[in-house]
Amino acid sequence: MRGELVLSVSTLLGFVLTLIRVGGVFIFVPLPGVTAVLSPARVILSLGITIALFPVWPQVINAPSAGLFLMWVLAEAGLGIGIGLTVGFVIESLAVGAQVMGLQAGYGFATIVDPNTQADTTVLVTFSQVAAGLLFFSTGIDREVLRVFARSLETWPAGTFVLTREAAGQVLSLGSSMFSTGLRLALPIVAILVMVDISLALLGRVNAQLQLLTIAFPLKMMIGLAVLGWLTLLIPTLYHAGMNSSLAAMRGLVAR
Numbered sequence: 001m002r003g004e005l006v007l008s009v010s011t012l013l014g015f016v017l018t019l020i021r022v023g024g025v026f027i028f029v030p031l032p033g034v035t036a037v038l039s040p041a042r043v044i045l046s047l048g049i050t051i052a053l054f055p056v057w058p059q060v061i062n063a064p065s066a067g068l069f070l071m072w073v074l075a076e077a078g079l080g081i082g083i084g085l086t087v088g089f090v091i092e093s094l095a096v097g098a099q100v101m102g103l104q105a106g107y108g109f110a111t112i113v114d115p116n117t118q119a120d121t122t123v124l125v126t127f128s129q130v131a132a133g134l135l136f137f138s139t140g141i142d143r144e145v146l147r148v149f150a151r152s153l154e155t156w157p158a159g160t161f162v163l164t165r166e167a168a169g170q171v172l173s174l175g176s177s178m179f180s181t182g183l184r185l186a187l188p189i190v191a192i193l194v195m196v197d198i199s200l201a202l203l204g205r206v207n208a209q210l211q212l213l214t215i216a217f218p219l220k221m222m223i224g225l226a227v228l229g230w231l232t233l234l235i236p237t238l239y240h241a242g243m244n245s246s247l248a249a250m251r252g253l254v255a256r
Helices: 009-025 039-052 066-105 123-138 141-155 165-206 212-232 235-254
Strands: 111-113 120-122
Touching: 009 039, 009 066, 009 141, 039 141, 066 120, 066 123, 066 141, 066 165, 066 212, 066 235, 120 123, 123 141, 123 235, 141 235, 165 212, 165 235
Parallel strands: none
Antiparallel strands: 111 120
16 A cells, blocks of 8 residues: 655644744844855755754644735744844854954954955955854853754744843844944954054153054054954853853844
């Protein structure tokens, strides 16, 4: 007796809606290597995560109309994008700090090819993006995001998601903290380099014959690199604290 694979409309709709929700997060989460690979590989990754969430797929009892299904698609995409934004804000906060540090330390003149976007970018920004992407997996945030997805499918089934004011406020607060976190990360280097500039200016006033322009640039780069090596030890702690706030915002987004 031959077996036949039969997929109900409810299962297909649950698969599509879950895939849209999962795909929304990859728009704003700059995972290392994901944006640089071919589109079929990214599609396969989204399909794999969607299949892994099969036990919590939404059950659609009645087939919706075209307009109602479009509203469900927009709601699912909005929820996925919101979860992706909460993670992306934390990752971009390190890039903001690296941009400020690179400008003050003189590394803004050195550019390399970004492995994610294949575009020219500064050295420190690329370093921060790669480090943040690696920390995303080493700290287990990928598993937490999957748990939030599974929880969202239980609390907000297909077509029922409503963005509350509290959840939107948490996501927006993460966006504002992106700049404050980046500035706090770059503040030690900026403060030390300002002191170096003041010292060189005073030295130039004492002896005007010194060619300070020839030594100021390499001196600031060496000092900035030394302080950056010390700050590298603090990046995992800062990243973990930011991700805790991000996970809290994600849980608040999917809470009901």
